[in-house]
Every structure is written in structure tokens, then in C-alpha cells.
Amino acid sequence: MKLYYNPGVCSLAPHIALREAGLAFTLEKVDPATGRTEHGADFLSINPNAYVPALEISPGLILTEGPAIMQYIADQAPAAKLAPAYGTMERYQLQSWLNFITSEIHKAFSPLFKPGMPAEAKTAFKEQLATRFDHVERRLSKHDYLLDSGFSVADAYLFVTTGWSGFVGIDLQRWPAIVAFRNRIEARPSVQAAMMAEGLLKAAA
CATH class of the missing domain: 1.20.1050.10 (Glutathione S-transferase Yfyf (Class Pi); Chain A, domain 2)
Structure with missing residues (x-):
């Protein structure tokens, strides 16, 4: 999984959840000024609403909206009781x-x-x-x-x-x-x- 984030904003919540769950993930920072990710991708092509967080579950499968993302993360690691x-x-x-x-x-x-x-x-x-x-x-x-x-x-x-x-x-x-x-x-x-x-x-x- 890959979490698209911007430091200190609401995407920090699913970032914490991923670590609490013990799941494997990567991070990719989004620049709100340019609308591009740190690897040069157009973030609008990932989340048309242009805001983080966005969670790439598998190539092409993107989940958006923090509350939904965090429940998804919690359900991938039930033993963590999140x-x-x-x-x-x-x-x-x-x-x-x-x-x-x-x-x-x-x-x-x-x-x-x-x-x-x-x-x-x-x-x-x-x-x-x-x-x-x-x-x-x-x-x-x-x-x-x-x-x-x-x-x-x-x-x-x-x-x-x-x-x-x-x-x-x-x-x-x-x-x-x-x-x-x-x-x-x-x-x-x-x-x-x-x-x-x-x-x-x-x-x-």
C-alpha cells in the first residue's frame, strides 16, 4: 500500500493507523502548491479532489476520505484492535x-x-x-x-x-x-x- 500525504495535515491520522496496524506501506509526499507528488506524478490523476489522504491499495485501486481509509486499515489488521x-x-x-x-x-x-x-x-x-x-x-x-x-x-x-x-x-x-x-x-x-x-x-x- 502507498499513502499519499502532506506533513502534519489530516493524512497523519491514517499514517499513524498504518504504523499501529503493523502493515507494510510506503509514503509519497504531495506538494499542494504544484499538485504533483514527490515522484512527479499528477496528483489529480490519483485523487480528482486534489487533497490528501489517498491510499493506493493496489495499482489503480485508490481509496480516498480519511474516515474510510482508517477503517479499511483497521480491518486489515484485526489483531491490532483499531x-x-x-x-x-x-x-x-x-x-x-x-x-x-x-x-x-x-x-x-x-x-x-x-x-x-x-x-x-x-x-x-x-x-x-x-x-x-x-x-x-x-x-x-x-x-x-x-x-x-x-x-x-x-x-x-x-x-x-x-x-x-x-x-x-x-x-x-x-x-x-x-x-x-x-x-x-x-x-x-x-x-x-x-x-x-x-x-x-x-x-x-
Whole structure:
């Protein structure tokens, strides 16, 4: 498998999942400015929507959209327990969290990175994010992970998206359970390895 990625963005979540699952994969960086991959391919021919992540499962077979990619990865390595079994209520709870993160957190961040967005609009999006973080805080104040079964691909996705807060002027100290959660997730070897591979962490001297 090959993961098309850009450092530090949402593709970091399936990158973490691949390492947690112990699956063989390669990485290919995408330059959003040129629309080409590091090996010179036109990324539009891989994902017509022009954004990462995209997972090449086999030549010509491409899966897009982070929540779908992460569930696919989890199902390739059931022993890693990154997702509950299909048909169980726990699996639907996982899908509920993935949908919440992608629609209510991930997409609410997008306008905050646009330089032309009016300040009033950015304030409104920050306020919306705060209410979503309040919801997550209530869960994590009583549980270490989003699911009762333990670490899942949803936790990887939440870790990545909440990590953008500092870049847009949101202080996570207001949500201590989220801060503690992020510290737990960041300490995982798979997360350290993924962040190092993407140039987000430096190797220890």
C-alpha cells in the first residue's frame, strides 16, 4: 500500500493507523502548491479532489476520505484492535466519532487557515469549535479514549485535528482532559514514528 500525504495535515491520522496496524506501506509526499507528488506524478490523476489522504491499495485501486481509509486499515489488521468488529454497536460508535471529528472539528478548522477569511467569521468558527471541544472534553474527562474498548483510529484522528489548535490561536489549556489525551497519544511509538517520518519531530541526539 502507498499513502499519499502532506506533513502534519489530516493524512497523519491514517499514517499513524498504518504504523499501529503493523502493515507494510510506503509514503509519497504531495506538494499542494504544484499538485504533483514527490515522484512527479499528477496528483489529480490519483485523487480528482486534489487533497490528501489517498491510499493506493493496489495499482489503480485508490481509496480516498480519511474516515474510510482508517477503517479499511483497521480491518486489515484485526489483531491490532483499531476498530471494533463490523455489525457491533461499538463499530457504529466508532463511525459516530469519526463522522463527528471529520464534520464538526476537521472542517471547522479549514476556514481558520484561509488568510482572506474575515476576523468576525474566524471568531464564529472558533466559538463553534469550542462547543465541539466541550463535548469531547466531557467524554475524555471520564475515559482515556473515545471508545470504551481502548485506542482506535478515531483517537488518531482526534489527536491530529486538535493539534492544529495552536496554529489558529486556540489555547487547548481550557480543556485539560484533551491536553492529557494528546500527551497520551503523542507518547505512543507509532505516533512518534509517524511524526518523525513526516519531519514533525527531530530524532533524539
